[in-house]
Ligand SMILES: Nc1ncnc2c1ncn2[C@@H]1O[C@H](COP(=O)(O)OP(=O)(O)O)[C@@H](O)[C@H]1O
């Protein structure tokens with residue numbers, strides 16, 4: 001490629017870090033920079049990227065931390081020798097649902113950015129509220145009840161917005177904000193999502209929401225392609241509907257829209273070209289499905305702080321247990337998602353317990369976890385007549401199902417259908433590495449089974465391929481067990497960019513936004529340039545006859561187990577529901 005050929009940057013502003021990844025028009029990665037919030041930030045008492053107020057079940061992140069991170073990532077790209085002049089397009093991805101509350105002076109501070117100062121120095125005062133509610137927050141049960149009730153029940157809300165009400169969704173969060181901080185809400189000029197916040201920084205004015213990420217608010221009526229007035233009315237609380245609409249702003253339909261050129265700040269400070277164009281940033285999960293030309297028969301599992309299960313599909317089949325979003329680039333397609341709060345951090349608890357029990361923390365901290373998981377038989381069954389061991393491992397209040405934090409261990413006899421809550425027969429913590437991986441993946445299989453089809457040849461319904469992405473995709477034990485549980489006729493794959501799939505998807509969105517021909521779809525452009533042999537690697541077998549069917553029986557027990565735990569927590573008045 002010529003030394004002045006175009007480059008594109010994708011940013012990923014996730015829970016625990018900000019990444020910036022640069023690709024060329026051939027989709028090859030040429031630079032990656034990362035700012036780890038816990039390890040690299042200064043002056044924020046955060047843990048795993050967030051702060052907690054346990055008493056109110058609040059989880060939130062300081063917005064100024066993200067400014068510091070963006071300063072850091074751009075500096076680091078400069079040190080790597082990135083020639084910013086070649087960057088023709090920027091897009092990004094933000095952790096979903098988080099909201100940023102801008103003060104009255106925000107537009108003026110953004111417009112007048114001074115290239116002799118860092119972003120943190122001059123934008124710290126641009127917010128009416130210094131924190132962004134995080135997707136792990138569960139403080140909004142009352143507001144969720146009101147959202148579900150506003151359209152009749154959760155089924156109707158899911159039908160309209162793609163999801164029932166969820167604690168983390170921005171609508172219920174804003175409603176709670178109007179009640180907890182009415183004075184601050186009044187002084188708020190605009191509300192951004194984390195994705196549109198990121199785009200706003202580059203534009204030097206407040207960017208609109210993205211057509212896919214707006215679906216994570218419980219405010220957008222997907223089929224109507226507009227805000228749902230009944231939900232906006234509820235969400236505006238004691239304040240006006242028009243006022244809230246103005247705070248939220250318009251939502252352009254085109255995910256490849258040219259929002260404008262980068263602000264002069266970036267031209268002067270880093271040497272960006274003045275015609276470098278900002279393309280809408282989307283949610284981190286929508287961006288992840290853009291990391292490859294995903295077919296509707298494929299599944300992706302993102303093993304980040306959250307575990308998410310993602311598919312691209314032409315069918316809109318909303319259900320209170322799942323999520324549907326607009327596809328980030330392609331009208332007529334939707335993104336199906338399951339999201340689990342107890343993903344990476346829950347697995348880390350088990351990993352630490354294993355290392356502690358073995359009195360050994362190896363240089364690769366996952367080595368013992370992996371070894372033990374692979375030595376354990378599927379479902380802990382030494383022989384087919386043994387009961388299956390299964391459990392729920394929730395150090396945090398879970399999303400699906402909506403169950404407060406806790407741990408539950410069961411045995412299940414698939415022949416009799418007998419389910420027992422017991423630790424008898426369990427060898428803890430040795431049985432747990434495999435049990436937690438199985439638990440997370442059985443839940444994905446249970447909830448996605450209606451979207452998969454038989455690949456033919458008399459094979460059971462399953463995905464064509466399973467792609468693993470995110471921090472946990474390096475883990476070979478998880479990959480092997482994912483193939484056994486989810487199947488995948490062609491196998492389980494990972495991307496050569498490892499855990500940077502989300503930033504890669506954002507960078508590809510920028511390539512498409514700038515280089516597409518009129519009417520050319522994302523799938524078409526990326527599909528033409530995609531080099532499968534170079535970009536992905538098969539890391540485990542998918543469908544294996546016998547074990548896939550064994551896990552099929554386990555799914556039945558797993559569903560029963562969840563229902564039993566839900567009933568127990570409901571009886572205790574702990575607030576669990578499906
Ligand atoms: N070898 C590994 N095996 C399993 N999990 C891992 C491994 N390496 C990293 N992780 C997990 O990856 C998570 C971070 O994933 P990442 O996708 O980078 O996070 P984010 O949620 O910030 O996007 C960590 O919580 C960690 O538990």
Ligand SMILES: O=C(CO)[C@@H](O)[C@H](O)COP(=O)(O)O
Nearest residue numbers: 014015095096135304305306
């Ligand atoms: O809440 C959700 C999706 O609904 C989360 O998936 C967030 O989008 C954050 O993701 P990661 O930090 O784990 O990437």
